[in-house]
Amino acid sequence: MFGARCLLRALRRCSSAPCPKHPQAVRLSVREAQEAQEAAADVKVQGWVRSVRSHKEVLFLHINDGSSFESLQVVGDPSLEKRDLTFGSAVEVQGKLVKSLHRKQNVELKAENIRVVGPCDNLAFPFKPRERQPLEYYRQFPHLRCRTNTLNALLRVRSEATAAIHSFFKDNGYVHIHTPIITSNDCEGAGELFQLRTSNKVSEPGENPHFFDVPAFLTVSGQLHLEVMAGAFTHVFTFGPTFRAEKSQSRRHLAEFYMVEAEISFTESLQDIIQVIEDLFKTATSIVLSKCPHDVELFHKYVSPAQKGRLEQMLKNKFIIISYTEAVEILKQAPETFTFQPEWGSDLQTEHEKYLVKHCGEVPVFVINYPYNLKPFYMRDNEDGPQRTVAAVDLLVPGIGELCGGSLREERRDFLQSRLERLGLTHAYHWYLDLRQFGSTPHGGFGMGFERYLQCILGVDNIKDVIPFPRFPHSCLL
Structure with a gap:
């Protein structure tokens, strides 16, 4: 038996x-x-x-x-x-x-x-028994690389991490929302867009050239749709593909990737958002480590030997919180020479993010209260004097830089309308103003890049190696 x-x-x-x-x-x-x-x-x-x-x-x-x-x-x-x-x-x-x-x-x-x-043609098969190649080599064979031990392990970790994230939200009372992949809003400020067109390029005389009568795009974020749902449910989340048409060949960017996004109603504190992000990271990671110990160990042993210790530090310690203003002062006093000089009012670059994490002892860092003019229209105005800021937060983690971004949303209709008018966006986002007129609540949320999360826990240097079929400029194999 x-x-x-x-x-x-x-x-x-x-x-x-x-x-x-x-x-x-x-x-x-x-x-x-x-x-x-x-x-x-x-x-x-x-x-x-x-x-x-x-x-x-x-x-x-x-x-x-x-x-x-x-x-x-x-x-x-x-x-x-x-x-x-x-x-x-x-x-x-x-x-x-x-x-x-x-x-x-x-x-x-x-x-x-x-x-x-x-049968398998051994002479033509690009992988050999007991032979370990760098991840860059496997990337040449997107249709075969899942046969390797390394990608096998990665995909099991990815599967368990997906289940762990869903479990975290379910256990904490969140409703899972399927936000659309095709959208008419551009979630202003979230990234470059892929615009959709039909394969039939010739329109009949007088026919609207747009399939939906308005320009449509592949989504860059489900946030605005979650805000709609946050008017009926106090806790909602989505987990799905998002798209950015950025001409980047960096190790941190993809044209198609997965995002975990959540929205919470009846919250007036950025600390509430920060706590959910930290709890999500630690809970999901602990589950993955318990469910896939051998798979994770393979990466920690052969791909990034120092990552095991870094991950233990992340799980053991409370994440640090600093303001954007404090971050800029730390960078200005740094003994390092940066390619981009840190100045108040300028966005933090990857080199700045990695230095801040190192400065704080390789423990994840929340940077809060960014300049008003750096962030999109939907972030809540802090009304804090000459150096005007919004209630925004980014989570920076060792080796990666930014992992999560979030904010309190501007629930005050007059504040929101004034900003939309200045940006010339009132017509496009009239429905967003409506939300503030019919039973609005103070609310906020965040998004986490799933592939960057996997890079963080496994120590994988290139984001193209933590997704089954990477999409990036000049490459759409399969």
């Missing part, structure tokens, strides 16, 4: 058409097979060969199906070996789970039948 939960899950998935040779074979994932506590007869495991060794008296295979960091060892008679049983080939193995003599594994699969489902 083997674990009851493994058996239950396997039976639910088991094929209704039994194998004539093994009529009661139960299909298990590699992970389910590894979790088995005792031997079990007549099981079937499918996956891809990670290694194959044939000796005079025994054949050894290691196969994996992506469900586990560790591969499952298969042992069998050498007569079961086939010519196309090679590294990378897809196989189906039927046999018995038996207790393993190896101290690093609980069970192994004693094969009675091995079927090569899909």
Whole structure:
């Protein structure tokens, strides 16, 4: 017998058409097979060969199906070996789970039948067994790189991090909102836009050239749609793709990436937003570390050896809060020479953000109260004298710089209308003013770049290596 939960899950998935040779074979994932506590007869495991060794008296295979960091060892008679049983080939193995003599594994699969489902051309295959290449090398093969241990691990971490973020919001009473990908607003100030056009470029005489009768764009943020929903729900969030048409080839930017965004009603304190951001980061990260210890360890061991210690510091310490004005003074007194000279009223550059984190002991830093003229129209005016600021916050983290950005929103209709008029945006955002007329509340929210979050916890230097199919200028493979 083997674990009851493994058996239950396997039976639910088991094929209704039994194998004539093994009529009661139960299909298990590699992970389910590894979790088995005792031997079990007549099981079937499918996956891809990670290694194959044939000796005079025994054949050894290691196969994996992506469900586990560790591969499952298969042992069998050498007569079961086939010519196309090679590294990378897809196989189906039927046999018995038996207790393993190896101290690093609980069970192994004693094969009675091995079927090569899909052979692999070893000569043309760009990856070799037990060969570790830099992430830049794998990036050349977007259609194949998921076959590597490194990207396998990354995608499991990404999956668990997604679930952890959803779990955090659900446990704290947030309603998940599906905000649109196609939008007529540009979330002013959030980034360059991709405008949508139909493939039929010729319009009939008198026909509106726009499919929706107005210009439409791929969303740069779901924030404004969340603000709409924050008029009916006190806590809302969204988690989906966003798009920026920035001509950047940097290690920190993508044209398509995922954003976690939240909005909270009935809050008048930036500290409330700050606390949610810190709690989200620490809770989600702790879950990922507990669910994927071996996957995370692979990155901390081979990709960024110093990251484990940095991450422990981030989780252990309270995040630091400084004002934008304090940040500028710290930068002006820094012994380093910056490419961009820090001045009050100018935006913080990546080099400034990284220095501030280093100055604060490699602990994440919240920078609050940015200059009024630096930020978009929807951020709340602090009304604080000549150096006018808004209630905005950015979270800076080691190695990355900005991870999150948020603010209190301007809920006072007269303040908002005055600013929209000065910017010439009153017509485009008349509906946004309406929100302040019908049951408005003080509210605020934030957004977190999901790929930057993964870079932060794993220590991956290039953002293109933490997303399955990276999109950036001059590159849209697949």
